[in-house]
Amino acid sequence: MLGGLLVLLALRVPVAISLLVPSLVYVLLDPTASLGIAVQRTVSGVNNFAILAVPLFILLGNLANISGLSDRLYTTAIAFLGHIRGSLGYVNIATSFGFSWMSGAAIADAAAMGKIQVPAMKKRGYSEEFSLGITGASSMIAPMIPPSIPAIIYAVTAGVSVGALFMAGILPALVLIACLCVMVWWLMRKQRHLVLPRTGWAARGRSLLGSLPALGAAVIILGGILSGVFTPTEAAGVGVLYIFVIALIYGSLTWRKVYRILLGSVETTGSVLLIVAAAALFGWVLAREQAPQLAAEFILNFTSSPIVFLILVNVLLLIIGAVLEPTAAILILVPVLGPVAETFGISPVHFGVVVIFNLLIGLLTPPVGLVLFVLSSVTNVPVTRVIKGVVPFFIPMLATLVVITFVPALSMWLPAVLGFT
Structure with a gap:
């Protein structure tokens, strides 16, 4: 099964097909299994209320991006941070943080911020490599905080609370932001010319008022989940409706944009959920063959230390993340590694944050590195130069x-305080 999967991935067969083919071969060769079971397992993989949040949050991110709400966040960040040396680096991080509450995906963040901020930074005298590097690195914030799409996929796969995993990623995301800010300070410490004029308080107030309605999405999503008014899935639906109304009020939607938003959301949702469906059957086969138990036995024979186990997992996930996108990697590895982590006494919520962030680093790692190619596409810069710009930012990410x-x-405190664990 695993050999077939690796061969198909090496041949650049789409991930969903690579998962489905070995699974169907197994079902056909096993006399105790049947195609009926295969269909049932595949459908059950996506027949889940929590999974419904995925297309809704994808729609929310596309709506916020294409309707121009990210531009307002950028203007506000410039108004408050522009007078600081190397300010556009901090603006990049702050804008990504604000947009993250609506996007939930690194690729959406990279696409939105790449189109806005890289040209603006180059125009102001920042090097192309730095502009691309900080834009790619700051896009890692989005999948760490609500409405993180990888968190939803992990929670459904591992059987943990989506709300708990949402809350668990917030403090680690703030640590990432702090590390990125330190890196920006270090790289810009001698660039005295990279300063914008100080914006007056009246202009700051106007820009803040213009972006507050967009930031209200974060209040609705978080506030609704924490207060128990609605589930994460329901929060996604309410968030979409809210952003749609705000975009209409701003007058930033046209029928052409609505078509692009819906088309992009359908394409992304189709690719993600097809992988989820195929991985459900693949995971059932692994469970039937007792792969988690065999993996646990092998690792326990190798080491009895949770620290050594986590180091091994980090190395494995950094390698896997470089060749496999996060959704597929989570669906393949979590059913095997999750039970092993529990035998070492590691919380599935903490383990989830570790897994997700490892795989996010893979989005900036060649040869696959989807964020690298997204940045290359939206900025018309060769991917080799994007990689060159991103390399220094592996220091704060690692x-x-x-x-x-x-x-x-760091991961467990907030979920515990809010009653999720």
Whole structure:
């Protein structure tokens, strides 16, 4: 099964087909299985109320991006941070953080911020490599905080609370933001010319008022989940409706834009849920063959230390993330590694944050590195130069990974305080 999957992936067969073919071969060769079971398992993989949040949050992110709400966040960040040396680096991070509450995906963030911020930074005298690097690195914030799409996929796969995983990613995301800010300060510390004129308080107030309605999506999503008014899936639906109304009020929607938003959302949803459906059958086969138990036995024979286990997992996931996109990697690896982590006494919520952030780093790692290609596409810069710009920012990302891995309280404190664990 695993050999067939690896061969098909090496041949660049789409991930969903690579998962489905070995699974169907197994079903056809096993006399105790049947195609009826295969169909049932495949359909049950997506017949889940929590999974419904995925297309809704994808729609929400596309709506916020194409309707121009990200532009308002950028203007506000410029107004408050523009007078600081190397300000557009901090603006990049702040805008990504604001947009993250609506996008939930690194690719959406990279596409939106790449089109706005990279040209603006180059025009103001920032190097192309720095502009691309900080834009790629700051896009990692989005999948760490609500409405994180990888968190939803992990929660459904591992059987943990979506709300708990949403809350668990917030403090690690703030650590990532702090590490990125330190890196920007270090790289810009001698660039005295990279300063914009100070914006007056009246202009700051106007820009803040213009962006507050867009930021209200975060209040609705988080507030609704924390207060128990609605589930994460229902929060996604309410968030979409809210952003749609705000975009109409701003007058930033046209029929052409609505068509682009819906088309993009359908394409992304189709690709994600096809992988989820195929992975459900693949995971059932692995469970039937007791792969999690065999993996646990093998690792326990190798080491009895949770720290060594986490180090091994980090190395494995960094490699896997470089060749496989996060959704597929989560669906393939979590059913195997999750039970092993529990035998070491590692919380599935903490383990989820570790897994997700590892795989996000893979989005900036060749040869697959989807964010690299997105940035290349929206900026018309060769991907080799995008990679060159991103490389220095692996330092803050890996530093964040170390903190997330070995300080579990960072992930567990907020869910515990809010009653999710």
